[in-house]
Structures are given as C-alpha cells and as structure tokens.
Amino acid sequence: MNDPDIVIRTENLTKRFGRRAAVDRLNLEVLRGDVFGFLGPNGAGKSTTIRMILSLIRPSAGYVELFGHDIRSDRSVYARVGGLVEKPDFYSYLSARKNLEIVQALYGVEDKRRIGEVLEIVGLADRASDRVKSFSHGMKQRLGIAQALLTSPELIILDEPTSGLDPQGMKEVRDLIRTLNRDQGKTIFLSSHLLYEIEMVATRMCILHRGEMVAQGEVNALLNKERLTVRIHAEPRGTAIGILRTLPGVGEVRDADDHISCTIPEERLAAVNAALVREGIAVSSFAPRRSLEDFFLSITERPDAGNTKA
Numbered sequence: 001m002n003d004p005d006i007v008i009r010t011e012n013l014t015k016r017f018g019r020r021a022a023v024d025r026l027n028l029e030v031l032r033g034d035v036f037g038f039l040g041p042n043g044a045g046k047s048t049t050i051r052m053i054l055s056l057i058r059p060s061a062g063y064v065e066l067f068g069h070d071i072r073s074d075r076s077v078y079a080r081v082g083g084l085v086e087k088p089d090f091y092s093y094l095s096a097r098k099n100l101e102i103v104q105a106l107y108g109v110e111d112k113r114r115i116g117e118v119l120e121i122v123g124l125a126d127r128a129s130d131r132v133k134s135f136s137h138g139m140k141q142r143l144g145i146a147q148a149l150l151t152s153p154e155l156i157i158l159d160e161p162t163s164g165l166d167p168q169g170m171k172e173v174r175d176l177i178r179t180l181n182r183d184q185g186k187t188i189f190l191s192s193h194l195l196y197e198i199e200m201v202a203t204r205m206c207i208l209h210r211g212e213m214v215a216q217g218e219v220n221a222l223l224n225k226e227r228l229t230v231r232i233h234a235e236p237r238g239t240a241i242g243i244l245r246t247l248p249g250v251g252e253v254r255d256a257d258d259h260i261s262c263t264i265p266e267e268r269l270a271a272v273n274a275a276l277v278r279e280g281i282a283v284s285s286f287a288p289r290r291s292l293e294d295f296f297l298s299i300t301e302r303p304d305a306g307n308t309k310a
Helices: 046-053 076-080 096-107 113-121 137-149 167-182 195-201 219-223 237-244 266-278 292-300
Strands: 006-017 020-026 029-031 035-039 061-066 081-085 155-159 187-192 204-209 212-218 227-235 251-255 260-265 282-289
Touching: 006 046, 020 046, 020 061, 020 212, 029 187, 035 046, 035 167, 035 195, 046 061, 046 081, 046 155, 046 187, 061 076, 076 081, 081 137, 096 113, 096 137, 113 137, 113 167, 137 155, 137 167, 167 187, 167 195, 187 195, 204 219, 212 219, 227 237, 227 266, 237 251, 237 260, 237 266, 260 266, 266 282
Parallel strands: 035 187, 035 204, 081 155, 155 187
Antiparallel strands: 006 020, 006 029, 006 061, 204 212, 227 260, 227 282, 251 260
C-alpha cells in the first residue's frame, strides 16, 4: 500500500552523461507538509534531479513516484504539481494578468478568479495591470510562482527561486514560501545552494554532494542543536586545550588556526566557560555555533563523505 504522507519518493534514481554520474542512486522521501530543502553546491546534481522528477529528462536508472504514482506509467499526477525551474519567461510587453491568462488557457483552466487569487497570494495584486517589463527581478520570480499556483497544486517545486535577487527580494520569496506552506497547505520542494536559505525555511532536507546523497532528515535533528560547536579564543591556548579535554561533556577538542574548536552540550556551555576562567585562562571569546554551514562543511569536506540519516 502506498503511504499517503509521501509526496515524492525516488528509488535509486540515477542519471549518467557518458561515464559521469550526475545523480547516483538517489533515494529521496519528501513528506506531505514539508518545506523540503534540496541542498548542494553548484554542479551537485540538483537541477538534474528536478528535471527527472518533472519528466523533463529520462533517468538512466531508477524511478520517481509522486503521491504514490510511478510517473513512468501515470503522468496524470502532474496535475497536482506546480514548478518554477530556473528563470520564468513572460511576454514582457503584456501585463501580469494577461500573461497568466495565456498560461491558464494553455492549462485548460477556465476559472478567471484564480488569477486574482494567485496574484494576491504572491503580493502582486496591485500590479496586475502593469507590463511585466516594468517588474523587478524579484517581482518576476513571484509572478513565476503565481504561474505555478494557477492549477492549485498540492506540491510546488522551486529550483533556486532566489537566484540573483537582492536581500529584499530574497526575503520576499522566503516569506512567500512560508505563507504557501503554513497558510495554503502546500508541500514545498526547494532547491538551493544557499545554506542559510535552507536553514531559515526548511523543515526537512537532503544534502547532495557530487551526485550522491550524504544526508537526509529533519533539519533540527541533522544540526543536532543540543550539541554545539564552540569557537574559543583563550590564552594560554595550550593550557586551555588541556583543561577542555578533562571537562565532562566536552568533545572533539582541536587547535584550529587562530582559535580552539570543540563541541559542548548546550546545557554545559556556562559551566565550561566558568571552569576555564576559574583555572586562570583568559577567555576573550566563547562563541557557540551550530549552523547548517558547519554541518554541510563537516560532511562534504570528508574524503569518505557517506550517507547520514536522521
């Protein structure tokens, strides 16, 4: 029996270009209600994966299921999917509304009220009659998302939706993603190479590295927020390192270029800092940090980066 809570599932999904595996035996699970972050550096295989999910290219091996339907034999399920892949294209000399009317006609959707609804959702209702050529890049991205919403999809796939945007435009798109997920009940599949973007909006994520999955699971679990990486500037450094290695709960103590790095349970932070001071160590900086960047670098920089699940 198909699990109704699994929206996207891939089974050993692989795409080869000659001898190079752009995507290698990828097993994804995106759950209903997720903002699923699909993270990886440029060239990791993210766009290739999305094109296979949307049937824009054919896998070399493996397959994709959407809402429990194998897309090799059932394409009707795409009626429940909306997508924005790369930069959206519009007729720049036409208005936002007219562009959406053309797309709606191609989709065979006759409900003209839906255009007003999606423009309202993406914050462009007051610009509906303006020509698209007057829109900023961020507004065009939001119009592209409006286009993806025309058929009232349950799943929205966004490939690098904040690419090229200024900070304000990026914030507007992030806020829109939260709104679509929280208020509209959409499952969002968000591809990005921006670590902080995924950390800010995603509930679950996968990290792709050289075409292979190296981690998948809940963001909070993968980041292991109860145990923090701490950067310490202290003198004398050698003495501080010796003390840290004797303290309960402190692990992975190492002498970095200009600081000491170690891991400490969140509830032990104050006690460890106090212990250093009590031993006469001059602590000039004690900075706990457990970010997606730390996690991403910790697994992708390992020579034997393997699969991690949480």
